Amino acid sequence: VNYKKHITNYSNYPIELSNPIKLNKKQAMKLEISLHASNLKNVAGALKGTSDPYAVITHIATTPGTAPKVLGKTEVIKNNVSPNWVKVINVDYELGTPFKVAIQIYDEVRKGSNKTMGSATFDIGEVLGSRGSSKARKLKKGGTIFCHVAKQRGSGLLRLGMKGIKLKNTEGFMRKSDPFFELSNKRDGAGGQTWDNVHRSEVIKDNLNPDWKDAIVPLSILNQGDMSKAILISVYDHESSGQHVLMGSVQTSLQELQGKVGSTLTLKKKSKTTGTLSIQKVGVSGVEDVTERMAAANVSAPAAAAYTPSPTAFVAAAGGPSFADYITGGCELNVGVAIDFTGSNGDPRKPGTLHYRNPDGSLNDYEKAITAIVGVLAKYDSDQMYPVWGFGAKYGGVVRHCFQCGSSPEAHGVQGIIDAYRQTFKSGLTMSGPTVFTEVLQTAATKAQSSQDAAKAQGKQSYTILLILTDGAVTDPAATAQMLRQVSTTPLSVVIVGVGNADFSSMQFLDDANTGDADVAQFVAFNRHSRNSVELTSETLHEIPDQLVRYYQRNNIRALPPVVRGDDEIVIEPEEEEIDLTLDFSDDGEIVVAAGGDDFVTGFTA
Numbered sequence: 061v062n063y064k065k066h067i068t069n070y071s072n073y074p075i076e077l078s079n080p081i082k083l084n085k086k087q088a089m090k091l092e093i094s095l096h097a098s099n100l101k102n103v104a105g106a107l108k109g110t111s112d113p114y115a116v117i118t119h120i121a122t123t124p125g126t127a128p129k130v131l132g133k134t135e136v137i138k139n140n141v142s143p144n145w146v147k148v149i150n151v152d153y154e155l156g157t158p159f160k161v162a163i164q165i166y167d168e169v170r171k172g173s174n175k176t177m178g179s180a181t182f183d184i185g186e187v188l189g190s191r192g193s194s195k196a197r198k199l200k201k202g203g204t205i206f207c208h209v210a211k212q213r214g215s216g217l218l219r220l221g222m223k224g225i226k227l228k229n230t231e232g233f234m235r236k237s238d239p240f241f242e243l244s245n246k247r248d249g250a251g252g253q254t255w256d257n258v259h260r261s262e263v264i265k266d267n268l269n270p271d272w273k274d275a276i277v278p279l280s281i282l283n284q285g286d287m288s289k290a291i292l293i294s295v296y297d298h299e300s301s302g303q304h305v306l307m308g309s310v311q312t313s314l315q316e317l318q319g320k321v322g323s324t325l326t327l328k329k330k331s332k333t334t335g336t337l338s339i340q341k342v343g344v345s346g347v348e349d350v351t352e353r354m355a356a357a358n359v360s361a362p363a364a365a366a367y368t369p370s371p372t373a374f375v376a377a378a379g380g381p382s383f384a385d386y387i388t389g390g391c392e393l394n395v396g397v398a399i400d401f402t403g404s405n406g407d408p409r410k411p412g413t414l415h416y417r418n419p420d421g422s423l424n425d426y427e428k429a430i431t432a433i434v435g436v437l438a439k440y441d442s443d444q445m446y447p448v449w450g451f452g453a454k455y456g457g458v459v460r461h462c463f464q465c466g467s468s469p470e471a472h473g474v475q476g477i478i479d480a481y482r483q484t485f486k487s488g489l490t491m492s493g494p495t496v497f498t499e500v501l502q503t504a505a506t507k508a509q510s511s512q513d514a515a516k517a518q519g520k521q522s523y524t525i526l527l528i529l530t531d532g533a534v535t536d537p538a539a540t541a542q543m544l545r546q547v548s549t550t551p552l553s554v555v556i557v558g559v560g561n562a563d564f565s566s567m568q569f570l571d572d573a574n575t576g577d578a579d580v581a582q583f584v585a586f587n588r589h590s591r592n593s594v595e596l597t598s599e600t601l602h603e604i605p606d607q608l609v610r611y612y613q614r615n616n617i618r619a620l621p622p623v624v625r626g627d628d629e630i631v632i633e634p635e636e637e638e639i640d641l642t643l644d645f646s647d648d649g650e651i652v653v654a655a656g657g658d659d660f661v662t663g664f665t666a
Contacts, residue, residue: 088152089384089605090212091184092280093117095134095163096144098627101202103167103175110139110302111167113177115205116651117149118641120160120181121658123594128657130643131161135260136168139302141203146242146257148281150212151184155383156436156601158594159184160659162639163205179639182207189439192625193388198635206627211384212280218314220275221341222293225324227268228334230297230305236266237297239307241337243275244292245282255292258282263298274341279314287315293337295327308334317342381619383605386612389620391521393440394511397430397477398500399465400530401484402452402493405560408485414531414560417482425559425586426529427478432593433527433555433600434474445470447507448480451500454490462499494535497528498543501554505547512551521620523551523608531560537569544570544581553607554581555600561587580607 095115104111114136121128134145153159161184165177178199187195187209194208222241230237240263244255259277264270283289292311296304308327312320317339324336387393406413416424423431438444448465455463465471466480508524515522534540544554558564567583582603589595612619640656 088154089382090150090280091153091188091209091384092148092150092212093131093161093184094145094148094208094210095205096142097165097199097203097205098142099203100141100143100165100177100199102141103177103201111141111175111177112136112138113140113143113165113167115145116164116166116643118162118164118643118653118657119151120162120641122158122160123592128162128641128653130651130653133651137302139300144257146260148258148278150278150280153184153188154598154602155185155605156597156599161207162641162657163207164639164641164643165199165205174645177201178203178205179641180205180207180636181639183439184209185436186439188384188387189393189441191390191442192623192630194625194630195633196627196630197633200635200638204632206630210388210622211382216279216285216344218275218277218279218282219341219343219345220277220317221339222272222275223338223340224268224270224272224295225336225338227270227295227307227327228329229268230307236268237305237307238263238265239267239270239295240264240298240304241272241275241293241295243277243282244294245284246290246292268335279344283314287318288313293325295335295337310337314342314344380613381609383609385619386521386523386608387440388622389521390623391523391608391620392442392515393437394446394508394522394524395434395437395441396447396449396504396507396524396526397434398449398451398462398497398504398526398528399426399481399484400452400495400528400532400559401450401489401491402495402531403491404493404495404562405491405531408491415485425590426481428590428593429529429557429559429586429596430477430481430527431474432597433557434477435593436597436601437525438474444473446473446477447471448477449500449503450484450489451497452491452493452495454492455488459492459494461496462503495530495532496536497530497534497540497556498536500528501526501540501543501547504554505550505552508552509550519620521612521617523553523611525553525555525604528554528556529559530556531558532562533564533566537566541569548580551608551611552580553604555604556581556583557596557600558583558585579603579610 100111100113102111114134116133117131119129119131131151132149134147137143137145160181162179162181164179166174167177168174178201180197180199182195187193187207193210194206196204196206198204224239227237227239240261242257243259244257246255258281259275261272261275264272279285283291290311290313292309294309295307297307298304306329308329310325310327312325320339321342324338326333327335327337405415408415410416414425434446447470450463450465451461453460465484467483471477471480504524504526511522511524558567564585570581570583582600584600586596589599641653642655644652644654
């Protein structure tokens with residue numbers, strides 16, 4: 061294989077900042093999980109109508125020493141095998157740390173044991189990274205479950221107290237309606253703006269002047285902390301068939317509601333007045349343990365009305381976009397890999413050297429690091445194409461500090477990277493030295509900026525992560541630090557993994573170079589996290605979300621609107637075996653894990 065030079069001219073992109081953005085390290089992303097299903101199997105039984113499904117979400121334990129935990133459950137949807145559950149489940153997610161959830165669907169049986177309707181597992185990182193941040197899976201018992209992940213927006217809770225006054229009866233002579241109300245927020249959908257139901261009250265039987273319990277709703281799902289955002293209040297007559305009849309609706313906002321306490325809103329249906337709503341109470345408070353309190357809610361009760369928060373001061377929503385905003389808006393994460401082929405790695409034909417390929421097929425440390433780290437980042441890259449470069453080897457007697465690995469400029473998938481790496485040893489190279497990163501950094505930065513510019517021209521966004529694997533410290537720390545400062549103006553993060561037993565203490569210069577907006581590089585010694593891939597990926601990738609946000613913020617590039625996909629656009633993944641997870645349902649409504657729920661990662665896998 062001929063040497064292929066893969067270096068382009070680097071252009072500096074100067075950025076002037078009067079106030080450098082400071083972001084916290086190891087800050088978890090605040091996400092929310094929403095679910096809906098279609099065509100579930102009706103398990104109610106003969107002559108017993110249609111199932112009343114609800115879903116329980118459990119965090120699967122992925123590392124030894126951790127335990128599975130029930131995160132919460134949705135409300136029950138009566139007589140419906142294609143439920144669109146209102147309640148969302150809030151979770152904290154860190155890039156590089158596995159977060160798997162088990163979704164178990166049950167048919168609520170009031171006088172007896174609830175019946176299982178199916179189960180599925182989802183990796184939250186994979187859902188977040190998929191287009192539209194949505195994935196779907198067929199259920200072995202019939203039907204399909206859809207999982208969507210979005211950023212939690214806003215903070216605090218709304219407590220809304222309302223009464224209905226002289227509602228128009230929809231039941232006819234000698235009967236009265238059974239009213240309940242729903243709160244919906246407006247979002248942009250594929251076919252335009254649409255209303256999403258986020259809360260459903262209890263039903264008041266035979267009453268045209270209902271006095272409902274206070275509705276308690278997280279602002280993150282109601283209006284994302286935007287007090288002027290439109291919300292819809294709809295009142296329905298409850299029908300046991302599930303085909304509820306609209307009694308009237310009114311569009312308002314939380315800001316307007318706060319000014320309506322002690323006053324009324326007029327309900328209308330087809331432009332005709334159908335009653336009024338008396339606004340009794342509108343309170344906003346900040347609560348820290350929303351997720352835990354929701355998890356303890358009774359399965360039969362309306363999701364948000366099953367607990368009472370202690371009033372505290374209102375906590376304003378944090379400003380500015382997040383990593384989740386950019387990812388849900390379609391930002392692509394590209395990855396480039398650079399591998400050290402200097403002579404200090406040892407003869408790759410000899411066992412015990414760093415590049416040695418074991419005949420039994422087991423991975424060396426270079427391959428383990430590639431598999432683990434790129435395996436996580438691949439969830440956010442739709443084309444799965446990765447440039448692979450080498451440095452520190454001679455071709456034709458000349459030391460090359462940036463050359464193409466493999467027969468193609470880009471490798472496909474993680475296995476393609478491994479294949480390109482292995483092919484390099486058959487390309488006529490001579491392992492040499494010194495250890496120089498600058499040309500690889502320069503090449504990656506140019507490609508990163510080019511990718512972002514091309515994406516911008518199409519109304520999209522692109523960010524790049526360069527993974528450098530090396531067995532020793534760089535020969536010229538000052539030149540490397542200077543190059544890192546230069547590339548910090550491009551959409552690029554740099555992850556450097558030290559492989560082997562060398563003294564990497566001199567890599568401390570990275571901390572000195574990584575100040576302010578130049579903080580784009582992270583160094584991790586592989587041997588300190590060699591017990592399993594989770595430890596390695598958690599340590600190497602946790603700074604990337606902040607680095608990505610900082611780049612776009614300082615360049616005044618907003619996150620794009622969330623990508624929305626209809627169910628027919630989502631690839632439905634095949635069914636899987638039923639989950640080894642047993643839940644215990646107590647009489648007071650609490651659900652806990654009784655057995656199973658473990659999926660430990662105890663090492664590195666190919």
